[in-house]
Amino acid sequence: MKKLIKEKTDYLADMLAGMKIANDDIDIIADTVVVRKNKKTEGVAIVSGGGSGHEPAHAGYVTDGMLDAAVCGEIFTSPTPDKILSAIKAVDTGQGVLLIVKNYAGDVMNFEMAQDMAAMEDIEVATVIVKDDVAVEEPSQRRGVAGTVLAHKYAGYLAEQGTDLHSLQSRVQTFVDSVKSIGMALTPPMVPTTGQYGFDIDADEIELGIGIHGEKGLSKEPVQPVDTIVSHLLQPLLAEIETDDVIVMVNGMGGTPISELNIVTKYVSEYCEAKNLAVKHWLVGDYMTSLDMQGFSITLAPYSETVLTALTQTTASRYFN
């Protein structure tokens, strides 16, 4: 296995140590919880997290106007409830904590346990569950993927506006329920802790509808021109979007060069135009990755003035702008 690591057991600790060296506005507590050095003193605090391997999600979004803490599990593994509780206790200002959780059984269970533990310490916690991946048919089973990052930014913005916990939970859940994503891969991720690829794929195949943990997709297809791939992905996405004005995220999976993400963007734009969809804002880059997987996902969010303001408000994160 070719990976830039020392020991596979050091992966998470080394990555977080490096992130702290390069970003002097974060601290690490309880070994794997990233918090803002400049702790929020009022308003609702926002906590997210999950397995690692999706960088910059979630630790790279710990900044003013986004997350107050990110709880980092081992690669593709949920963090434990005690770590989540540490994050909640570290950031609570007395006005409650919002948890943003991707819809995976382990994450949902562990964040719920942490919420219960926090309640016993009289900290009010509410939860938003993200299920934006339309590659899974049954809505309740849908995975949380790149749309989660939009929820971080929207929630962080609303919290800074003084929105209370109850309203925040309700507005962020409503927003993220309207956000839809779907992804594809040219290559599987190589998982450094196991030395194994996430899934098998031939040299002349691509995979549509993949997840971000090496989950296989909906279908294997022969290699196709990018405009064909884009139309295959946008078709099911558009079927679930009810507005004509949208915000589009073209998300790289970790090993995709910026040049190719820009090429994808061109064809997403053409397809949207042909379908009379007006794109009000573009986000193009690595937001929610799967280690070194080559591929991309497309996320559509319905446009509103407030959402656009929230998503374009400048933050100190180099990963969201």
Add this chain to the structure above:
Amino acid sequence: MKKLIKEKTDYLADMLAGMKIANDDIDIIADTVVVRKNKKTEGVAIVSGGGSGHEPAHAGYVTDGMLDAAVCGEIFTSPTPDKILSAIKAVDTGQGVLLIVKNYAGDVMNFEMAQDMAAMEDIEVATVIVKDDVAVEEPSQRRGVAGTVLAHKYAGYLAEQGTDLHSLQSRVQTFVDSVKSIGMALTPPMVPTTGQYGFDIDADEIELGIGIHGEKGLSKEPVQPVDTIVSHLLQPLLAEIETDDVIVMVNGMGGTPISELNIVTKYVSEYCEAKNLAVKHWLVGDYMTSLDMQGFSITLAPYSETVLTALTQTTASRYFN
């Protein structure tokens, strides 16, 4: 070949079209020249460019306080003098144009020809040549790599301060002559226009001292832990640095996940500390890539207050912050 492209001949045009869609503060003129929509009206204008495949370099740095134009050649191929002249003429405010050129024969020749052509149209042009890659022993033959991006930012900042062309050329050249870089690869780049890999490498080998155009490196080594790789790269770099205070760039080669760049950062930091080198600022990310190559480079720049101010001045580019 698995690439997110339509036709290999569309690569450059499609990439630039996508970049413009996602960044509404740029325009494209003469097919392959990226300019600021909000053109500078006074002061020295800064132009760079070269072959494509190094995104975000250089087009992603066309923004306030960095480049006024980027001239984009085909993949790994110098742009032609007429395109460079178009860029010069588009951005000149009457106070002269600084060209920042990586030290490759084709680039140097074509930018020089454009400079001569501009002189015939009474536009004053000066040139800075970047030769920061210490993997090449003979200093005059050294390639321009990631240090070029620091030169963009330093020059853009000084130009905004009202520095005249002559002083700007001299200060940027002096600065960038003190900047040193070296890189390594786990995998070679796949060149979309040819369908070929940049170089051959076995599954259990890495390559130290590679270039950014698929040039082979100084030596092939068996796969090593990242701290060993980092020390092999920093040893020759440190031999050429004369200050104890430095600015460090850990640059991803295009296919390297953010997590691994952060792990590299940790070990660069440890090595610098052991050698009593104080790191005053870190830049960690994809700045000067080689398509989808997996690997990284390290760049060291001597610290000064002005350099730090220049490098940390906020710009609208999402690729430099």
